[in-house]
Amino acid sequence: MILALGLSRRAQFSGPQPIGELMRLALARPDLISLAAGFVDQESLPVSETRRAIDTLLADPDRARLALQYGTNAGYLALRETVLARFLAADGQQASPPPSVEQVILTAGSNQLLHLLGEVLLDPGDLVLCAAPSYFVFLGMLQSLAARSVGVAIDEQGMIPAALEEELARRQKAGELGRVKAIYLTSYFDNPSTVTLSLERRAQIIEIANRWSRESKIYVIDDAAYRELRYAGDDLPSLRSFDRAGDTVVVAETFSKSFSPGIRVGWGILPPALVAPISSLKANIDFGSPHLNQRLMAAVLEQGLFEPHVAELRANYRAKLAAMLRAMDDFLAGIPGVCWHTPQGGLYVWLQLPEGMDAGPAGTLMHHALAEGVLYVPGEYCYPAEGEPLRVDRIRLSFGVESAQNIRRGIEALARAIRHAG
Ligand SMILES: Cc1ncc(COP(=O)(O)O)c(C=O)c1O
Missing domain, CATH: 3.90.1150.10 (Aspartate Aminotransferase, domain 1)
Known part of the structure; x- marks a missing residue:
């Protein structure tokens, strides 16, 4: 058919x-x-906030023309710098080594970054270990690439490290360890389970990913779409802050939930080895996500309208x-x-x-x-x-x-x- x-x-x-x-x-x-x-x-x-930011953006014709022109493949530099600074501040500057702005990419929502990651990491039949349950759009994306999603049990503290190890051991026994390319987690208020990965487990999951990266590198995709939407308790440092070599965690974040999904600006921090492949792929798809939206989000942040x-x-x-x-x-x-x-x-x-x-x-x-x-x-x-x-x-x-x-x-x-x- x-x-x-x-x-x-x-x-x-x-x-x-x-x-x-x-x-x-x-x-x-x-x-x-x-x-x-x-x-x-x-x-x-945020109607009035967006109107104010757009007004300033378009008030000066030269600045307006810049915003209405194509941008760059990685995205508007000032916004990349701002999201990186905010990320480091939220983590208490714990990331070591700290990521550089070259590792920051702006995408059309975090979904675009998740998709780009799928494309550069996964051949048909490759495996991604995911919390069971997980964000269903991500699971659908894996299916669209003929990759395989494998569920790992969770409890009230998020993905269970022992269950993750057991799954990796099973895959090794089946001769499939080299096909495990990533672990996917929504580490704050998961969609749908709502659990937040505990501090202790953040460190454990990175350690497990590194220890089992024997046949192929196993990346940890930290989908932090809901990090800003906390109603009780204190923020936790991101998975990236436990990634001592800075080569394992991919951070995927977005302004969709915290500001506006219609503006649809997402951003990511990539391990150095993924910068070139993701950039090349993105350049071949759209050579940059909508520039006006990136300038708009930058203006929102600059003018103190976001917090x-x-x-x-x-x-x-x-x-x-x-x-x-x-x-x-x-x-x-x-x-x-x-x-x-x-x-x-x-x-x-x-x-x-x-x-x-x-x-x-x-x-x-x-x-x-x-x-x-x-x-x-x-x-x-x-x-x-x-x-x-x-x-x-x-x-x-x-x-x-x-x-x-x-x-x-x-x-x-x-x-x-x-x-x-x-
Ligand atoms: C867990 C999770 N990740 C990513 C996204 C994608 O958001 P966007 O592509 O709008 O940034 C969503 C949206 O519902 C989500 O729930």
């Missing part, structure tokens, strides 16, 4: 994103309360998370087998349902939830293809989009659905 259409073999690898079906449902049924959407809160998007906005955002999401947790205490806590981990940040709550309850897209819970007018993300979308087995009795709930009032109504409806499905 694909061949008859003249499409490439690569096109066959890429399945549709499962979330597409949920988005269609949400659009077709505007009455549904969506606890599924991973979008940021519409009301708190106050993030502070407001945190207050807003903190209140919405509290509303969701209160509703869960009121409506879900009494249902046997239902439990959750209290997140310290991010946009989600990961819910464990009664053992074996089918929460999949065609399962009993989805049927009852839709009848009750509420939508969630089936947890099964978030499991890597191999390794730690998929769970049908987990769901991801988002408090990002709906109002506190709707969140409460949505959780009440979900509780009814779970009781009917049980």
Whole structure:
């Protein structure tokens, strides 16, 4: 079929994103309360901040023309310098050796960097060890490259180092160690599990990656998309600060969650060995992500518009998370087998349902939830293809989009659905 259409073999690898079906449902049924959407809160998007930054950017015609011209492949230097300085400040200057600005790249969202990494690291059949569960768009990207995602068990402190070692040992026994190219982690408030990798485990995971880099280098991809969205506790130093040689961790960050996904500026810090391959690939794709957006984000930071906005955002999401947790205490806590981990940040709550309850897209819970007018993300979308087995009795709930009032109504409806499905 694909061949008859003249499409490439690569096109066959890429399945549709499962979330597409949920988005269609949400659009077709505007009455549904969506606890599924991973979008940021519409009301708190930074309209006045963006207008102010654009006004300054365009006020001077010469400066405006520069911003409206093509930029450079690696991205606007001033913004690269700023994100690097902010990153080092957040880590308490712990990175040793500190990365240089040549290792910083700006991308169209962090997803673009994740994709570029996939392209330069993975041949078909290569393996990436991922937390089980993991960000489903990343898993889909691996599938589109015919690479294999392998799930590693997590607990409340994130990926379990012993489970990671066991998986590596298994791959070695199977003669596949040389095909393990990376470990992928969302180290702050993971999407969807919401757990943050503990300080101790950060050091352990880097040590394990280095020790097992015997047949091929094993990179650690630290997807820190939610680092700025912390509502309780103190920030933790990034995985990069435990990377003593500075040759193992790739940092992938973004302004999508902390400022605006419409501007879609992401950034990364690469180990020296990946700078040239990633740069060449990017140059062959777009020779630089949208320049105006990079200048815009630089102006936002320069004018001191970013920090106050993030502070407001945190207050807003903190209140919405509290509303969701209160509703869960009121409506879900009494249902046997239902439990959750209290997140310290991010946009989600990961819910464990009664053992074996089918929460999949065609399962009993989805049927009852839709009848009750509420939508969630089936947890099964978030499991890597191999390794730690998929769970049908987990769901991801988002408090990002709906109002506190709707969140409460949505959780009440979900509780009814779970009781009917049980
Ligand atoms: C874990 C994670 N990483 C990366 C992204 C991508 O963000 P963007 O490409 O907009 O920077 C998201 C977005 O939802 C995410 O949840």
